[in-house]
Amino acid sequence: MYLLIPAAGSGRRMGSNRNKLLLEVRSRPIIAWTLLAAQASRYISWIGIISQPIDWQEFQEIIADLQLSKPVELIKGGSTRQESVYNGLQALPATAEQVLIHDGARCLATPNLLDRCAEAIHNSPGLIAAVPVKDTIKVVDENGIIQSTPDRRQLWAAQTPQGFDVKLLKQCHAEGIRQAWEVTDDAALFEKCGYQVRIVEGEETNLKVTTPQDLAIAEFILRTRLGEE
Numbered sequence: 001m002y003l004l005i006p007a008a009g010s011g012r013r014m015g016s017n018r019n020k021l022l023l024e025v026r027s028r029p030i031i032a033w034t035l036l037a038a039q040a041s042r043y044i045s046w047i048g049i050i051s052q053p054i055d056w057q058e059f060q061e062i063i064a065d066l067q068l069s070k071p072v073e074l075i076k077g078g079s080t081r082q083e084s085v086y087n088g089l090q091a092l093p094a095t096a097e098q099v100l101i102h103d104g105a106r107c108l109a110t111p112n113l114l115d116r117c118a119e120a121i122h123n124s125p126g127l128i129a130a131v132p133v134k135d136t137i138k139v140v141d142e143n144g145i146i147q148s149t150p151d152r153r154q155l156w157a158a159q160t161p162q163g164f165d166v167k168l169l170k171q172c173h174a175e176g177i178r179q180a181w182e183v184t185d186d187a188a189l190f191e192k193c194g195y196q197v198r199i200v201e202g203e204e205t206n207l208k209v210t211t212p213q214d215l216a217i218a219e220f221i222l223r224t225r226l227g228e229e
Contacts, residue, residue: 001043001118002096003161004088007031007051007059007104008077019055021104023215026222030209032062033107033222039068040111043118046096047072049104050088085186086173092166098122099169101186102161108221109206114161120200121163126190128163129202130156159202162186168195 007021021031031049038044047070049059056074063072075091077084085101092099098121102109113129120127133155139148164186172189175181183189187197205221207214 001041001121002046002048002092002099002166003038003041003044003114004048004050004075004085004092004099004101005031005034005038005104006077006081006084006088006101007049007055008081008084019051020209021051022055022058025107025209025215025218026226029058029062030107030218031059031104032066034102034104034109035063035066035068035072037107037109037111037114038102039066039070041114041118042111043115044100045070046093048075048088048091049073050075050077050084052077080182081185082173082176082183082189086177089166089170089173096166098163099166100161100163103208105209106160106206107209108203108218109159109161110203113203113206117161117163117200120198121165124163124198125165125168125195126163126187126197127200128185128187128197129159129161129206130199131159131202131204131206133157156199158185158187159206159208160185163200164190168193 022029038047053076059074075088078087100117117129133152136152137150137155138146141147172193175193176189181192190197209215209218
């Protein structure tokens with residue numbers, strides 16, 4: 001299985017002037033935990049990190065320090081996540097038929113989640129990891145007035161990894177460029193093109209590290225997971 005990791009995130013909301021994936025949690029860069037999960041996966045055999053060249057030297061140092069046995073390729077990112085994933089798809093080896101796309105900032109995803117998605121993608125053209133929404137959700141207008149309350153039994157919070165048939169996803173990205181679609185994830189492109197995307201149950205701990213508060217939560221989860229006091 002081939003894995004693409006969008007890793008060009010800024011540290012603005014983290015209060016940092018550098019790529020947030022280079023910030024540390026439990027004495028390792030955020031991206032290192034994502035790479036270790038990919039290394040431990042039974043199915044992932046190739047990893048592509050999509051980022052800006054300014055970060056490549058530090059990423060290369062992290063990769064060398066982790067002594068990964070799986071090949072890792074650095075791929076030039078675009079100005080948006082959508083452009084970055086497009087670039088990543090073009091850089092996949094010609095043999096790639098399915099791909100998992102996993103945000104580098106979701107550094108708490110377990111190898112088990114990656115493997116469950118890798119297994120499920122063989123039975124569906126597209127999938128996303130997601131968890132059921134627990135809170136009551138309100139749809140609000142521009143004036144802050146509630147317009148409706150969706151049935152939360154039908155609501156799921158999207159995570160990554162997301163998995164796709166490579167040929168179909170490339171077609172969807174090409175159509176997105178042609179029609180100037182702007183989407184926040186690849187599943188939305190798939191949906192716009194009329195393809196079905198199934199849910200694979202994600203993990204409650206698979207949070208996206210975006211703010212200093214998220215970093216503190218990630219520290220706690222990893223400390224617990226690793227059996228540290």
